[in-house]
Amino acid sequence: MMMEISASRRFVNGFMLTLSGICTLLAVSVLFFILGYLTIHGAASLNWDFFTKLPKPTGETGGGMANAIVGSGKVLLLATLIGVPIGFLAGVYLAEYSGKTFAFLIRYVVDLLNGVPSIVIGIVAYALVVRSMKHYSTLAGGVALGIMMIPIAVRTTEEFLRAVPNSLREGAVALGATQAKAIFSVVVPAAISGLTSGMMLNLARVAGETAPLIFTALGNQFWSNGWLAPTATLPVMIYNYALDPAEDLHKQAWAAGFVLLTLVLFINVTARLIIARGPAAQRR
């Protein structure tokens, strides 16, 4: 005999389940709001000058953010050169070499580093680089973002190397390869698509970071020469222009926001699609 479910229980069931659906809808709709507003305001203010011209002096309209785009590129290149090798090799250590206790310690510290607010990392980069060199620089910004890239680089590397089946390692060693040879010419190449997309996600994450750049890379109205001069960056420009009373700068801020968001989301979508179709996902 079937047990009857009372009307009130059925109502609560339907009501709460609908509510959870509404929560999801609300959360997802925020993404479309963001995309919508940035496209409306940003794309409208975007023009060729934005990519090719320097910012105009205060009071004049027009101009662009060419120097900030190049500046962001330089800072991100430095960050990648610092964060990715350290994170990757540490990840290799965790996945391939380490024992239990020490690995647990490293993993825990990596997670903590991942949780350190970006502004605090900025202060440390200031104390380490800006203070000792006595001036703001692209280098200091790169160091700040590079430290921020380490944790995700470690975790990505470890995760994707662990997803490589042990038979590959055993096969390599059985054929006479040393462990190092097995790791770097068999295991790492087998995980390479996951590793690259993970690093791309990592780069996209720091590409939008503003707080650690405010007092490391600072800003610059002009082109920044070399790596030791202050430089303009896209996120800091958005911040400064958005808070400026001048109406024309708000348009520039929207345009910069649109460019930054497009870039970050494009990298995210591409990298996630690669991961979703990669060999690691199929084994799960």
Add this chain to the structure above:
Amino acid sequence: MAATSYIAETLNRRTSRGFFARLRGGDEISYLVTLACAVSILVVVGLIVFELWANSLATFKTFGFGFLKNSVWDPNADVYGGLPFIYGTCVTAFLGLALAVPLGVGAAIFLAELAPPKLSNILTFLIELLAAVPSVIYGLLGIFILVPAMKEYLVPALKKAFGYLPIFEGTFYGLSFLSAGLILSVMVVPFIISVSREVLLAVPVEQREAALALGATKWETTWDIVLPNASTGIFGSVFLALARALGETMAVTMVIGNTPKISASLLSPGYSIAAVIANEFAEANGDLYISSLIFMALVLFGLTIVINAMARIFIIMTTQRKGA
């Protein structure tokens, strides 16, 4: 398949004599290099702690722990107190969480328990994209879209309904604790959703089947069986979100109003630790001024480290129980 050719290549190299000795060396070198990189992360974290501590010593010597209880922030008189910033950081973070936790857990329940796997994956993908949006973009939308909308619709409605409460007292100028809290809630929701969803999915299917077999409705199963099972992990996700909200800088700086005042009303402007550092650090002159800002960074660092550590423990506790 790619791996096969590498094995073949390794086999070829292996046959050449003299190479073997170098490979042995390579083995040790690669071990030492990777170990050095792993250790360097410990060094980096150590360096962070040391730099924060060494550079804020002057403030600690001058004000002691009284710094945390003093609410006067006057760079002109060289007097510094951290209370307004600590207050603002906590108020905005808790406000953000109060709004984000129900929404996030609700959405996680939908994604883990109700939605068909395909739909759930697509929605989770979108939520993860949301987490990737840079915080300065949230700030931009905050000042130009959210704050005007709050002025127009939300705050008049709130004042009409709850105007007698002290938290909704006073005039609303736009930049306020409430705006910062709202932005924070939107920013941390994706984190709560994705971690909570993982944790809910880790609850064994048998538990659900048993409850349903006993005649429980879908919701009763979720609420009475699945959620209690996953509660530790969900707490973990909430703590993770809290740590993020406390340390969030740009979006908060752009909408909180940057006024070092303690006020019970959520409609009045305030300040947060991260915001004051972002605003004043580059222009700060005077050793005590800089040292006070760094001392606040140290406080923020300590706070987020403790909260993160707790979150990790919670999450490890639930996800590892599955394997046991």
